[in-house]
Amino acid sequence: MNSSDRGEVTPGRHENIKAVPVRHPGRWAGALVVIVLALMLLHALIYNPAFEWNVVGDTLFDSQILHGLVVTLELTALAMVMGVLGGIILAVMRLSPNPLLSGTAWFYIWVFRGTPVLVQLVFWNFLAAIWAKLSIGIPFGPEFVSTSTNTLIPVFVAALLGLGLNEAAYMAEIVRGGLQSVDEGQTEAAHALGMSRAATLRRIVLPQAMRVIIPPTGNETISMLKTSSLASVIALEELYQAGHNIFSRTFQTIPVLIAVSIWYLLLTSILTIGQYYIERYYARGANRTLPPTPLGRLRNLFTGKPVPSGKSDVVPGLEGGGHV
Template sequence: MKSRRPETIKAVPVRHPGRWAGAAVIVVLAAMLLHALIFNPAFQWDVVKDTLQNEQILRGIVTTLELTVLSMLMGVSGGVLLAIMRLSPNPLLSGTAWFYIWVFRGTPVLVQLVFWNFLGALWPKLSIGIPFGPEFWSESTNVLIPTFTAALLGLGLNEAAYMAEIVRGGIQSVDEGQTEAAHALGMSRAATLRRIVLPQAMRVIIPPTGNETISMLKTTSLVQVISLSELFTAGHDIYSRTFQTIPVLVAVSIYYLIMTSILTVGQYYIERHYARGANRTLPPTPIQRLRLLFGGRPTPKAKNDVVPGLEGGGHV
């Protein structure tokens, strides 16, 4: 007697009505937003266009970028130093680092900006000399610490406290066996930290550092309180004269979005670089995502780049 072949299974795809309902709601909301952007006269897109080209706004962008870059350089370098001090077996060093972090994380950055701007009220002159002895050189505090320097001190020193905890967490994420093996080979503590620990800790340090950089870009708007003209303050000065608040704020927001988008892309590629050797599969780059979206095959870029979806985990 011949055995009958089983009937072909008729697979019925699982339906997801919730997804379709959610997509429909998003489409309707997007259409409403687009309609408001196009037909609401209060946006005054001609004013937005003129504001984007305003020289005062462009100068404010330069100041914003300068503050962001210099403050993050100060914050990262200070954070690394504080993290090393915090992890030191010397109680004086670790205690000093802890006190610094406690003070600067425990007080608002706005208060710190005002404090540095009015430092001359505490010390009218800053001098160099022998402690409790004669002075060799002195200068007015307001001359040595103008408004831009006060803003840089307020932002950079505050950022160092946060970066110290980020770096400390990254260092502690590295297995202690790495340090023990380096010491067994005769490497000093400084060489072990520089060549063994920090390169591995970067994978943990980079993501929050990127977030801190983006946050710093927007936090620079607080320097308005000490009358330093950056991007937001420039926009504020313009709409205070013209009373065109909404279009000027839209133009300012567009520039902030452009700058944060550039920083986000840069952070993505830095994270991807330090993920080599830690992840079996690296996330595709934005260009590779577009090629996969349109049915293309990603182009080989680097020896260790692995793109999901390639047979056998091939390299691209």
């Protein structure tokens, strides 16, 4: 009886092993259900006359809609700048050993996070009911310059104050969480080298905290884009209010709302793509491999095999973790 009869492999002899891929019937069944539902939705969108796609196309580039779109973009950008800068200042105050600074920051966050943004928008719009005019001068002394509150705070500025100051409270907690995610040894080492507290924050702590700060900040920016529609309550003609003015006149509510929603979806998609690549940029120093690209995710969906994350970012010869 030789070794092959006993089931043993003779040294130097190669056996051809046929690899059988794992079957995933449930995955294909789920994909089939999704395709059927998508086709049903597409059929309803095309053949339901209530959608009035010709009206949607005309409304998309209506001058009133485009003006509202510009106002929405301006309001979102300025409110986020105010929110991010205010959030950084408040976060630093919260982490300050000075109890007056930390207490003031805590009170601000408590007030602005504890009241609805809609209430804050209306409050800023009617600030003249409390102070008819605002002035600059010596505290408890003479006034040098004064002007009407309604003149100084028009509708756009009221919306900006309501959204920006509210956003600062949320950004303060996001930034504080990011700063506290950096090991304290980094700060101690910077102080040992003679760096000031401000320089340590700017050059050591904040760059490392960005990988924690960026994802929720991107979400807040997308949320701000949509929350800006609340400014319609104080009659600011942003994107939604522009659409509201049109369908109040034409009574074509559904087509106009679809056109407005298309613009919101387009802007949100652009912000999402920008957030994705910013996250990839700040993830380089923290992860051995970068997050997968959308093309890699799509390829993984059809092949069922994991795609190496950030493969194009690996420097040849540094596969152990070196990136460009």
